[in-house]
Amino acid sequence: MQPAPMPQNEQDRLNTLYSYQILDTLPEKDFDDITILASEICQTPIASISIIDADRQWLKSKVGMLSQETPREITFCGHAINKADEILLVPNSEEDERFRDNPLVTGEPHVIFYAGVPLKAEDGNPLGTLCVIDTKPRQLSDSQLKSLKALANQVVTQLELRKKNRELALSRFSLQEINEELEKFAQVVAHDLKSPCNNIIGLSELLLHSNNNQLNHENQEIIRYVSDSAVQLKRLIDDILQYSRTLNFSPGVGEFTFDKLMLELKRMVQLPEQFELISNGPDSRISVSKAPLLQILLNLTTNAIRYNDKTHGLVTISFFEDKDKYHFSVADNGKGIAEDELERIFEPDYTTLKGTDRFNTLGHGIGLATVKRLVKKMGGEILISSNVGEGTTFHFTIAK
Incomplete structure (x- = not known):
């Protein structure tokens, strides 16, 4: 051998x-x-x-x-x-x-x-x-x-x-581990950043109320500016954290009706006086993950209120379905968005409307970037149409 x-x-x-x-x-x-x-x-x-x-x-x-x-x-x-x-x-x-x-x-x-x-x-x-x-x-x-x-x-x-x-x-497992670590890191950083923001807000209010008679108008405005900036920073931190969570989001499946979805949304939205939130659509059963859908609608509805310059504000949420998708739209009668702004509206670094909202705070594009990412994760698309001075409509789909 x-x-x-x-x-x-x-x-x-x-x-x-x-x-x-x-x-x-x-x-x-x-x-x-x-x-x-x-x-x-x-x-x-x-x-x-x-x-x-x-x-x-x-x-x-x-x-x-x-x-x-x-x-x-x-x-x-x-x-x-x-x-x-x-x-x-x-x-x-x-x-x-x-x-x-x-x-x-x-x-x-x-x-x-x-x-x-x-x-x-x-x-x-x-x-x-x-x-x-x-x-x-x-x-x-x-x-x-x-x-x-x-x-x-x-x-x-x-x-x-x-x-x-x-x-x-293995790469998916490694990526999941990285995403989980990044989310934990973001939560820790967000907590560490929000604590001093809360302190700044609290101290500013205390300074204004305790020393109101001793501060001239200019000093009061400076303190208010510091407080407003801290509020804006805190909101930005919350939105960044929310955006980071969508990176590792995997939608599940739930079942609920359109009417119940709207009822839950209306409980979460704080409407100013003389503002109205109405919903149009059949009370059909919807079989998707409810939490991200609510988050999408809440972000769009909140923006529709914040950037509405009308005395009598109106936000309309419409719904219908076809064979493959659920269709939603959120329309308002607000200030509208210029055509040259529409292409960048969903970018994370976009500053919303390049101005302040009805509460006199600066906006940013992280909320809309989060919305787009969630819609995409749920197998859908989002589109926007707007007329300056008349209002804006966001239309998005969710895969069945």
């Missing part, structure tokens, strides 16, 4: 093999189907997907063979991988000096005929073989050899797919 020589690049080959993490894994139907086809096409009682480790041959899939692994030094496949671009054909091992006294020939499973196609990885290194075996001398036809090569290519394709799926799963 002649043991197979080691490939010159054996360590490199083993590194490639181990990157697939295929050794000692459970049986998989995709591989078993290929082995069965190889046995049927070549009309052999034995077929296997053999992986050549450093000192053993391990079978990922097998037909008609009982041993899960064999010492590498006595394997036929160990010879086959030395010529990765060729099929190793042994018509009659009893007449081949390399194998005639091999224990796999003289004993079980009595390998007399052998045909092995090397399984060549993307980098060119052979991982093992797809082989067929018979207990009597024989030959394979050209069509059988061609089919065996095609099946070997399918084995490699399955190995590559399995490897890429594992890498993708």
Whole structure:
């Protein structure tokens, strides 16, 4: 018996093999189907997907063979991988000096005929073989050899797919860990920043009320400006935190009616005097995650109130559905948005309307950026139409 020589690049080959993490894994139907086809096409009682480790041959899939692994030094496949671009054909091992006294020939499973196609990885290194075996001398036809090569290519394709799926799963897990850490970090930073903001607001109010008679008008305005800036910073921190949460958001599924959704929204919205919030639409059942949908509607409704310059404000929420999507719109009769502003309205760094709201605080675009991200996460799109001086309408869809 002649043991197979080691490939010159054996360590490199083993590194490639181990990157697939295929050794000692459970049986998989995709591989078993290929082995069965190889046995049927070549009309052999034995077929296997053999992986050549450093000192053993391990079978990922097998037909008609009982041993899960064999010492590498006595394997036929160990010879086959030395010529990765060729099929190793042994018509009659009893007449081949390399194998005639091999224990796999003289004993079980009595390998007399052998045909092995090397399984060549993307980098060119052979991982093992797809082989067929018979207990009597024989030959394979050209069509059988061609089919065996095609099946070997399918084995490699399955190995590559399995490897890429594992890498993708690991990257998703790593990304999820990063997102979770970022969210925790954002929460800590938000808390640390909001505490001094609350102190500034409280101290400013205390200073104004305690020393109102001792402060001139200019000093009072400065203190109010400091307090208003702290309120704006606190709001910005809240919106940044809310935006960061959407990065790792995965919508679930709930069920509720449109009327109940509107009732809950109206409880959350603080309407100024002489403002009206009305809803139009059928009381249909809606099957989506309610929390992000409420967040979208709350952000849009709050903006419709904040940036409304009319004495009698009106916000209208409309709803209908079609076969694939739920359709919502939030319309107001406010100041409107100039056409050249519409393209940037959903960008996180956009300063809303380049001015103040009805409460005299500066706006920013993080709220609308959050809305767009949530809509996209829920399989929908959002559009905006506006006329300066007349009002703005946001229309968005949610996938069913």
